Amino acid sequence: MTARILDGRGLAESIENSLRDEAATFVDMFKRRPRLVVVLVGDLPASGSYVASKERAAGRVGIDAEVIRMPASAATAELVALVRAIAAGDRGTVDGLLVQLPLPEHVDAVAVLDAVPPHLDVDGFHPENAGLLSQGRPRFIPCTAAGVQRMILDAGISTAGRHAVIVGRSDIVGRPLALLLSAKGPGGDATVTLCHSRSDDLADHCRRADILVAAVGRPGLVTGDMVKPGAAVIDVGINRVERDGASRLVGDVDFDAAKERAGWISPVPGGVGPLTVAMLLANTLLAAELSVGKNPR
Ligand code: NAD
Numbered sequence: 001m002t003a004r005i006l007d008g009r010g011l012a013e014s015i016e017n018s019l020r021d022e023a024a025t026f027v028d029m030f031k032r033r034p035r036l037v038v039v040l041v042g043d044l045p046a047s048g049s050y051v052a053s054k055e056r057a058a059g060r061v062g063i064d065a066e067v068i069r070m071p072a073s074a075a076t077a078e079l080v081a082l083v084r085a086i087a088a089g090d091r092g093t094v095d096g097l098l099v100q101l102p103l104p105e106h107v108d109a110v111a112v113l114d115a116v117p118p119h120l121d122v123d124g125f126h127p128e129n130a131g132l133l134s135q136g137r138p139r140f141i142p143c144t145a146a147g148v149q150r151m152i153l154d155a156g157i158s159t160a161g162r163h164a165v166i167v168g169r170s171d172i173v174g175r176p177l178a179l180l181l182s183a184k185g186p187g188g189d190a191t192v193t194l195c196h197s198r199s200d201d202l203a204d205h206c207r208r209a210d211i212l213v214a215a216v217g218r219p220g221l222v223t224g225d226m227v228k229p230g231a232a233v234i235d236v237g238i239n240r241v242e243r244d245g246a247s248r249l250v251g252d253v254d255f256d257a258a259k260e261r262a263g264w265i266s267p268v269p270g271g272v273g274p275l276t277v278a279m280l281l282a283n284t285l286l287a288a289e290l291s292v293g294k295n296p297r
Helices: 008-030 045-061 076-087 109-114 127-134 143-154 174-182 202-207 272-291
Strands: 035-041 064-070 096-099 163-167 191-195 211-214 232-235 239-243 246-250
Touching (some): 008 045, 008 143, 008 272, 035 045, 035 076, 035 272, 045 272, 076 096, 076 109, 143 232, 143 272, 163 174, 174 191, 174 211
Parallel strands (some): 035 096, 163 191, 211 232
Antiparallel strands (some): 239 246
């Protein structure tokens, strides 16, 4: 069997098309474009390129995006003050505000993220938004987790009653995804196992998965023999490796081996990454709509 490829790029494009219409309706009604502000600290090349792709995608759907750059030496207090000033409107209207991670090591990332008010928190990291998600009444869902669920729904992969194994328990990906897949309703109702660095016998857990999600950041962590025949394999990992003398992006899954056993598989690049960006735009539009009392989707 060769797996069907879960084309995140194509799906993201169709999501962007509907967001473009929704943004145009917003502009017609409220005479302004939704606006996203991104704080980028330091000069990590990966962060710079993620932020650039968010900026480009915002432009494509009609959302204004401003990137505020801060030096890597910025102190926690300075960043907290900046986030508060942006939230207060000192840099113009703002519907969505995010701080690109990771922050430099000397910065207290929790303090900076907590300064983002929940109604602007389009990354969905604020405790209030995390709490709403855990209670099954989400407002802003962390973008990558939302993107994975959207990919599953779009492909018609059934989740109800199925066993989903998620490898990685971060607050950004694994944990919110476990909540989404185990929540009641479409794209949910799965039985979820959340694996992490202390899990015994990871391979054994993975082999029992109807839906296997890898979100660790370790190339080759999931080998072909860890995939149950016919399973849906979704690779969130993004790792830069040197291969055949060239620098390449790969996921956490041994794609070539896994695709021979899986029913569906997402590639890296071109899988979850573009959906993460599309979900950020969706959250920004939702934030703009909520700010004017317009009913969310
Ligand atoms: P993280 O470092 O915060 O979390 C990694 C998780 O993996 C931890 O919960 C840890 O317990 C677990 N882990 C580590 N080693 C393990 C092992 N040997 N076995 C099982 N579990 C193990 O990372 P993150 O922010 O959640 O990101 C994970 C990966 O996803 C990274 O490669 C990151 O670049 C990528 N990512 C991709 C997107 C996207 O849009 N595609 C978005 C966010 C993150």
